[in-house]
Amino acid sequence: MDMVKMGRFLAELRREHHFTQAELGEKLGVTNKTISRWETGNYMPPVEMLEQLSTLYDLSINERIVFSRL
Secondary structure, X not given: OOHHHHHHHHHHHHHHOOOOHHHHHHHXXXXXXXXXXXXXXXXXXXXXXXXXXXXXXXXXXXXXXXXXXX
16 A cells, blocks of 8 residues: 555545644544644554545545545
8 A cells, every 4th residue: 555645645635625634633533743644644544544534525435445445
């Protein structure tokens, strides 16, 4: 899995939904630094967070499959 590619995708989704890193972090119960680390590809979000993100961003089942494979 390409963590940098995943991070770019996460950042793109966040911007499309007009969230700041702080706002998204608040919704997920993590810090803005954690969001930043995910988006730069330094860390991978845990599966539970990926599930929350896909629900928050209202991704279709097909998009969820692609999302989970990035």
